[in-house]
Amino acid sequence: MANILANEALEKINHEQSVLLQFSNEIAGVRIKADLECAVINVLRDVLDTKLAMIHTFDDDGFGLTPYMSDTSLFKDVMPSHDERVAIKLTIEEPYTARVVSSKEPVVFNVEEELRTTNSLFAQLWKKVGFQNTYAALLRVGNTNVGTLWLLADYLDPAVVKGICSQISMAIANIQANEKLILYKQQLEQENVYLKEQIKTIYNFTEIIGNGPQMQKVYQLMSLVAESNSTVLILGETGTGKELIARAIHNASPRKDKLMIKVNCAAMPANLIESELFGHEKGAFTGATERRIGKFELANNSTLFLDEIGEMPLEAQVKLLRVIQERELERVGGKDTVKVNVRIVAATNRDLEEEVNAGRFRSDLFYRLNVFPILLPPLRERMEDMEALANFFVSKYNKNTGKNITRISPKAMQQLHSYLWPGNVRELEHLIERSVLMTTDNLLREVYLPKKADTQNAPEENIFSKTLEDMERTFIISALKRCKGKISGAGGAAEVLDIPGNTLHSKMKKLDITKADYFS
Structure with a gap:
């Protein structure tokens, strides 16, 4: 047994x-x-x-x-x-x-x-x-x-x-x-792409040029919010430098040791926005051959810059709001909840309040983003910074092109002051680049401005509350300010207004325009 x-x-x-x-x-x-x-x-x-x-x-x-x-x-x-x-x-x-x-x-x-x-x-x-x-x-x-x-x-x-x-x-x-190794590999690959983009564009915060009163207000707001985790909404026309401001805020924050992740909301197809922002699991949709982490996970413990946020479709706005509120997300096709610690900096050239009223932007998302708004002034409202900006771009493209331009002629500077700049600082940079390429010696004599200034983006005046004489007086003073008080000759207000110098003197006398009006 x-x-x-x-x-x-x-x-x-x-x-x-x-x-x-x-x-x-x-x-x-x-x-x-x-x-x-x-x-x-x-x-x-x-x-x-x-x-x-x-x-x-x-x-x-x-x-x-x-x-x-x-x-x-x-x-x-x-x-x-x-x-x-x-x-x-x-x-x-x-x-x-x-x-x-x-x-x-x-x-x-x-x-x-x-x-x-x-x-x-x-x-x-x-x-x-x-x-x-x-x-x-x-x-x-x-x-x-x-x-x-x-x-x-x-x-x-x-x-x-x-x-x-x-x-x-x-x-x-x-x-x-x-x-986890696959995710880390993807993260490193994507971070490498962002680093290459940064190196390519040579981001340097000395590129934020300007010491006029308008920019001083911007700098003060940046210093107040940089060290916090608060959401920032940067507002301003196209070309005013919203991304530079976003990077400066990130660089001055406790998150500066990690890479700031940028998302251009206007450049993403509507059917791929969710996958780009939140990632997807393998097999989540046709073409999803492997798991992919989204921009939110990539920006964990860092800053996510949502550029052109006003262009985001309404259906994507709902999901974005949930992630910002709950600080967690689910990848497309996944069931697991991923917690994220991301600081949001958003930017737009649209009037979001107007977009909300028109039903194109969710009011709850607007209130969530509009915690700390920073409004960037258009270039036409900070003409005192024109000379510093122009010289900076001349120096930059001197290095890129191997030129040795040492100064800008008074005529060229007057041209810069008399133009309306609908494209703001970005347009200025591109025109300076072209002018540098066209210059054959060390003096930049002319800026190759568009033949007709685009006045569509110029600020609208309330014409119904003014007489014709008031409007003429305001317009002449504006031209004189842009030309730094120069009345006649190349780059003068008379040239900008396309009238003889004597005619402009007569109009100034008739309308009682004195130096105090355009040098104030």
């Missing part, structure tokens, strides 16, 4: 080792979740004659658990009930999970006994499936909890279940580590 019992024990040990060896061989080369799921389901079916009820994995906070994989064929006859249970967000405080987490050995729940004592939703589901027992075990690698394993069967050897758990734990840990 003793020999028979010894042989039975030996056969049991050999069977356990055989099962574990076969399972080990099945998952040895597994590198992705889909392959592991296939291996686990096959081994449980072929070797243990059971099916996988569920594997949950722990969230990053170690408190919540998320469904990781299951054999849905086990629940084919009770799918509505199964889906309802899966939708329940589990934590380590859920009674069954708490028992599993606190136990060093697999836990066996007798279905009938659980129905009598708790009649829980989970026990009701187990009863519908039709097995006598539920086997559960903690998946653990070293001192780290990886997840929980749940099996339904009439009988399973707890020792075999424990051995399988050990191997599944290691496989899941390896897959998760591999997924």
